[in-house]
Every structure is written in C-alpha cells, then in structure tokens.
Amino acid sequence: MTLPEPVPPTSLPGGDELAAELMGETASTPVSQISKDETDAEVAASNEVAETLASLQGLIERQANQLKELSEELGHKRESLKNIFDNDTQLGEAEAKVEVMTDEVKVRKSQLQTDPQVTSLKVQIGELNDQKKEMEETLSNHLVNYHQITNSTSFDTSDGDQWDFNIHAKIKARKNRD
Numbered sequence: 184m185t186l187p188e189p190v191p192p193t194s195l196p197g198g199d200e201l202a203a204e205l206m207g208e209t210a211s212t213p214v215s216q217i218s219k220d221e222t223d224a225e226v227a228a229s230n231e232v233a234e235t236l237a238s239l240q241g242l243i244e245r246q247a248n249q250l251k252e253l254s255e256e257l258g259h260k261r262e263s264l265k266n267i268f269d270n271d272t273q274l275g276e277a278e279a280k281v282e283v284m285t286d287e288v289k290v291r292k293s294q295l296q297t298d299p300q301v302t303s304l305k306v307q308i309g310e311l312n313d314q315k316k317e318m319e320e321t322l323s324n325h326l327v328n329y330h331q332i333t334n335s336t337s338f339d340t341s342d343g344d345q346w347d348f349n350i351h352a353k354i355k356a357r358k359n360r361d
Contacts, residue, residue, distance in 0.1 A: 326350070 268274060295301050326348050329338060337347045 326338075327350060330336060330350055336350065337345050339345050
C-alpha cells in the first residue's frame with residue numbers, strides 16, 4: 184500500500200526558504216530545486232513508513248489468526264481429554280468404590296462418636312481444656328502483677344532457667360446497657 188504523492192506547494196514558500204531569505208543567505212542550489220528534493224525525501228520517508236505499517240499490520244493479522252486457531256485446537260484437545268476420563272469404565276468403577284468407601288468411613292465415624300469410651304474421652308478433654316484456660320488466665324494475671332512490680336518481661340525459675348513472657352491487652356465484649 185503506497186500513499187499518493189503529495190502535490191508540491193507552488194504559491195507559498197517553505198519555512199527554510201523564508202528563513203534563508205530573511206537572513207540574506209544564498210544557497211548554491213536554487214530554491215525551487217531544494218523544495219523538490221525535500222518533497223521527494225518526504226515522499227520517500229512517508230512511503231517507507233506506510234510500507235512498514237502495512238507489513239506490521241499483516242504480521243499482526245497472521246499472528247492473531249494463528250492464535251485463534253491454536254485456541255480452538257486447544258479447546259478441542261481439552262474436550263477430548265475430558266471425554267477420555269469421563270468415558271473410562273475403570274476410572275468410573277474406581278470413583279464409585281471411593282464414594283462407597285467414603286460413605287463407609289462416615290458411617291463408622293458416626294458409630295464411634297456414640298461409643299462410651301469416645302464420649303468419656305471427649306468429656307475429659309473438655310474438662311482439661313477448661314482447666315487449662317483457667318490456669319492460663321490466672322498465670323496471666325500473676326505475670327501482669329510481676330511486670331508491674333519489676334517492669335521485666337522475664338522471670339527466673341528455681342533451677343536457674345529464665346522464661347520470657349509477653350504482656351498483651353484484650354478487649355472484652357461490651358455489656359448491654361439497658
């Protein structure tokens with residue numbers, strides 16, 4: 184694709200020509216010859232840009248079409264792969280076995296939840312968790328008091344060890360004011 188050649192100006196002189204006239208400079212080449220050479224150079228540069236642009240557009244279009252074709256082929260291949268897995272009888276049987284086993288595991292866990300030994304252990308765990316929580320709160324209070332007295336975040340044990348601790352505040356929920 185080439186652009187039509189521009190029509191050279193005939194009535195108005197160019198900026199370079201005006202500057203040369205104002206400065207009183209004389210060129211060895213006549214003014215009409217300079218503007219013809221400049222026009223030819225501009226046309227050649229314009230044609231080169233147009234050719235480059237046309238080539239780039241063609242390249243973009245080819246690659247866009249190739250990308251579209253690859254995407255379609257990829258979709259077909261994925262669908263084929265999915266169909267292989269969906270239609271495989273051995274895989275279907277194995278998945279059915281897994282589902283049966285999963286159901287059996289759920290049933291067995293449910294049965295164990297009602298076992299007296301499991302129930303007893305759950306109760307004991309709950310009681311121990313409550314004791315632990317109470318012990319942590321009491322220890323925390325003692326450590327806060329210790330920190331207020333000593334301004335230290337560590338304490339020495341009877342066997343010569345040193346334990347560090349952190350002090351942190353916790354906001355409790357607001358009580359409803361009726």
